[in-house]
Amino acid sequence: MLRFFISFLLIGFSVHAQTNKYQVSFDNAVHHEAKIQVHFTEVPSGDFKVRMSRTSPGRYAIHEFAKNVYGFKATDETGKELAVRREDPYSWIITDHKGTVNIEYLLFANRGDGTYSQVDETHAHLNIPATFMYAETLKERPIEVDFDIREDLNWKVATQLEKVSETKFRAPNMYYFMDSPVEISDYMLKEFDVEGQNVRFVLHHLGTEEEFSEYFEKAKAIVLQEKAVYGELPTYDFGEYTFLGCYMPNASGDGMEHRNSTIVSSSRSLAEGGMENNIGTVAHEFFHCWNVERIRPEGLEPFDFTEANMSGALWFAEGFTSYYTGLILTRANIWTHEKYIESLAGTFNYVWNSPARDYFNPIEMSYQAPFVDAATSVDPVNRENTFISYYSYGSVLGLALDLSLRGNKLNLDDFMKLMWIKFGKTENPYSLENIENTLAEYAGKEFAENFFSNYIYASKMPDYKKLFAEVGVKLFQEEKTSLGASFRNLENGVQINRNTYRGRPAYNAGLDNNDIITSVNGKEVGTLEEFSDMIAGMEKGSKINVEFLRGDTKMQTEVRLGASEDYTIKLDEKADKQAVANRENWLKIK
Template identity: 65%
Template sequence: MKLWIAFLLVSLSIQAQTNTYEISFDNAVHHEAVVKATFPNIKSNTLRVEMSRSSPGRYAIHEFAKNVYGFKATNAAGELLEVKRDNPYSWIITNTDGTINIEYILFANRGGGTYSQVDATHAHLNMPATFMYAKGLQERPIEITFDAREDLDWKVATQLKHEKGNTFSAPNLYYFMDSPTEISDYKAREFEVDGQTIKFVLHDPGTEAEFDAYWDKVQEIVLQEKAVYGELPKYDYGTYTFLACYMPNVSGDGMEHRNSTILTDTETLANGGMKGNIGTVSHEYFHSWNVERIRPADLEPFQFDKANMSNSLWFAEGFTSYYTNLILERAGIISAEEYVKSLNGTFNYVWNSPALEYFNPIEMSNQAPFVDAATSVDPVNRENMFISYYSYGSVLGLALDLSLREKGLNLDDFMQLMWKRFGKTEVAYTDADILNTLADYAGSDFAQNFFENYIYNSKMPDYENLLASVGLKLEQDTDKAYFGASFKETASGLEISKNTFKGSPAYEAELDKGDVITAIDGIEMTSNEVFNQLLDEMNIDDMLEVSFLRFGNELKTSVRLVADPAYSISIDKDAKNNTVKAREAWLAKKS
C-alpha cells in the first residue's frame, strides 16, 4: 500500500510539472489554428514565453512570431493577466497564482520542413513554427492534444509518444520541437527491421497501388542504408516515421528529425512524384545516422532563439548528399548509367565555381545561416562567392570514397566507424574528430593529405585518375566555345538572369545581371535558341560584338570566347576489366 501511495505521489508531482498544449483547427479553411498552453507551478513573478527564431535541421533565422496574433494570458481562475513585450518574439506574463494559461491564433500556410500549414486538406505542423515555449522550463515534460477534424477524417502521425486518443507526450522541449506532425486523412505502411518499426505515412491523392509501388522503393532504401552502417539506430519508442505530404498546396522540402522526417512536394505519386520524390527519401533517411546521431558538436545544444552555425555541414549534409543517389543505384531504383550521369551537374557546379578562391568547405558550411531557407531583399553574389556545402561535400565524398578504394578500403566502412565512435555513443564530433578517425582508418598521412588539401583548402582532387580507377571517363570539350552568361527571353532581347561568373568572357566584357542583349554581330537575339545556334558556330578566341541595353541606354562591348570549362563524367566503354570490377564493387547492392 505504501509503495502504491509513493508511486501516486510521484505521478502527481510529474503532472504538476508537465506543460500541456492543445491545438484546434476550426478555421482551417483560412489557415488558422488556435493554440492553448498551460504552464503550472510557476514560482517566479513573471513568465517569459516566446516563439522560436530557428528550427532543428535549419540554420537560419525565421522569426515565426510574425504569424501569431490574438494572444492572451490567464491564471487558474480564468482572470486575464498583464502582458508586456520587450522584443518582437517574446511575451512577459505577470504571475498571480502559479498557473499561467496562454492562447493565441496562428496563421500557417507553407507546408514544408520549416513552417506549418493549416488548410482543409491537412494540418502540417513544424513545432517551432507553431508552439510558444516558456523560457527556463525547457526540461519539463510536455503533453499535447491535437483536436483533429473528425469531419475531415483526420488522423495524427508524429514521432511523439502516444498516450491516448489524440494526446501525445515528449520528455522535454527539445524532443517536442524536433517532432513534426502530419494530421490528415493519410495512408500508412510499415515493416519491421531487426525488431524496430519503419513506418511511412503518405498524404497523397493517389491510389493504394501507387503507394505500394513507392513503398517497395522506400523499403529497399532503408535496407541499403542500414547496410552502410551495419545496423539501424535505436529509435526512441521503437519506430521511425516518414511523414510524406505530396500535395499541390505544399512546397518542396525534406527535413530530418531524430525518429522521423518530413517529405513534401507538389508532385503527387501519379504526377511525377514516383521518380521525383524518392531521392529526398534516400537523403533524409540517411540523416537518421549522419547528423541526427553522428552529430556536429557545434550544433549542440541547438539554439531556438538564434541562428545555428556549424563547421561540419560539408560532412553532415555533403556526405549525406553523396550517398543520396548512390543508395538509389544500389537499391535498384536507378541504373548505374543514370547514377554516373547524375554526377555531372554537381561536379560542374562545384569545380567551375569562382567561389573556390574565397572559402574552403568548412567556411562554406559557416554560410548556412545566410542561405538555408534564409530570406533577405538585397541582391547577393552567390554565383561568385558561395558553393553549397551539400554539393561541395558530395563531390568530396566521391573523391574520398574512390581514394579509399584505391587502398582497398571504402567510405562505407569509414562511415560505419564514425557511427560506432560518435553516432551509436551519441558523443558529438568536431572536424578534428573526423580527421583523427580517418587517420585511424586509412593512415595518418592519407588523412592529413586529404584534409590539408581539400578541407582546410579548396584544391581539386585528381578526379581524372580517381574516376578512371572505377572505369569512368572525365572529359572536357576544348573545342566548344563558352560565353559565360545565363539568359531569360524578353520582348527586348536576352536578359542576363544571373550574376556573370567571375573570369568568364561575359564577366571580363563587363556584362552584368539585368543587361539585355539585343544583338550579337548584328544578329538580333530573339531567343535562347538563336543565341545557342550562333555560339555553336563560333571558335575559341573569336570576338563577338555585343549590343545591349543597361538602364535604358544602348551600349556595345566585345566578348572574346574561351573554351567551355564544363566537365563530362561517363562510363568508359573501353575500361580494363580490373576497373570494371572496381566499379561493380562500388555500386553493388549490399547485403
C-alpha cells in the same frame, strides 16, 4: 537536444512531474488558422516569459515564427486576464500571476514543408517551433499535447512523439517536443519490421493505394541499403521511425530530418513525376538518422532555438549525406549505373567551375548556412561568385574520398561506420578534428592529412580523371565556346539572368546581371537558341561585338569567347576488367 532525451530514457517519465500542457484546434482551417492553448502550473514567482522559436531543427537560418502569431491572451486559474508586456518581437512577458498561467493565441499557417506549418481543410501539417510557444525556464518539464482533430475530415495524427491516445501525445522535455513534427490528415499508412523495430511511412496524397505500394517498396529498399552502410539501424526511441510524407498540390518541396522521423514534402504527385523525383529526398533524409541526428556536429548540439545555428562541418553532415543519396538509389536498384554516373555531372560542374573556391573552403562554405538555408533578404548578393552549397561541395568531396579509399582497398562505407561507432552510437558530438583523426585511424595519418590539407582546409580539386578511370568512368570536356553566363529569353532579346561569373568572358567584358543582349556582330538576337547558334561555330578566342540594353540605355562591348569549362561524365565502355569490377563493387547492392 539528443542528450536531454537520453536522460529521460534512463530515469523514465515521472507521473509526478509538473507537465506543460498544450491543446490545438482547427475550427478555422479553411482560413489557415490554428487555435492554441497552453497551460503552465507552479510557475515560479516573478516575470514569466513565453516565446516563439526563431529557428527550427535541421535549419540553420533565422525564421521568425512569431510573425504569424496574433490574438495573444494570458489568464490565471480563474480566467482573469493577466498583464503582458513586450520587450522584443519574439516573446511575451506575463506579470502578477499566482503560479498558474494559461496562454491562448491564434496561428496563421500556410506553408507545408520541413520548417513551417500549414493548416487547411486537407491537413494540419505542424512543425513544432513554427506552431507552439514555449517557456525557456520550464524547458526540462514533460510536455503533453492534445490535438483536437477534425473528425468531419477523417483526420488522424502521425508523429514521433510518445502516444498516449489517438489524439494525445507527450514529450520528455521541450527539446524533444521541438524536434517532433506532426502530420494530421486522412493519410495512408504502410510499415515494415526491421530487426524488431518498426519503420512506417505515412503518406498524405491524392493518389492510389497501388501507387503508394509501389513507392513504399522503393522506400523499403532504401532503408535496407542505408542500414547496410552502417551495419545496423539506430535504436529508435519507442522502437519506431516515421516518414511523414505530404505529396499534395498545396505542399512545398522539402525534406527535414528529425531524431525518429522525417518530413518529405512535394507538390508533385506520385502519378505525375513524384514516383521518380520525390524518392531522392527519402534517401537523403533517412541517411540523416545516422549522419546528423546521431553522428552530430558539436556546433549543433545543443540546438539553439533563439539564434542561428552554425557549424563548419556541414560539408560532411549534409554533403556526404548528399553523396550517398544517389549512390543509395543506385544500390537499391532504383537508378541504373549509367543514370547515376551521368547524374554526377551537374553537381560536379557547379562545384569545380565556381569562382567561389577562391574565397572559401568547404568549412567556410558551411559557415554560410545561416545566410542561405531558406534565409530571406531583400538586398542583392553575389552568391554566383562567392558561395558553393555545402550539400554539393561535400557531395563531390565524398565521391573523391570514397574513390580514393577504394584505390587503397578501403571504402567510405566503413569509414562512416567507424564514425557511427565512435560518435553516433555514443551520441558524442564531433569536431572537425575528430573527423580527420578518425580518417587517420581508418586510412592512415598521411592519407588523412593529405585529404584535409588539400580539400577541406584548402579548396584544391582532387584528380578525378584518375579516380574515375579506376572505376571505369570517363571524365572529359567537350570543345565548345562559351560566354560563361546564364541567360533567359525575353521578347526583345536574351537577358543575363544571374550575376556573371568572375573571370569568364561576359564578366571580363563588363556584362552584368539583367543586361539584355540585342545583337551580335550586327545581327539581331531573337531567341536564346539563335544566340547559342551564333557563337557555336566560333573558335575560342574569337572576338564578337555585343550590343545590349542596361535599363533603357543602349550599350555595346567586345567579348572574347572562352572555352566551355563543363565536364561530361560517362561510363567507359572500353574500361578494362579490373576497372569494371571496381565499379560493380562500388555500386552493387549490399
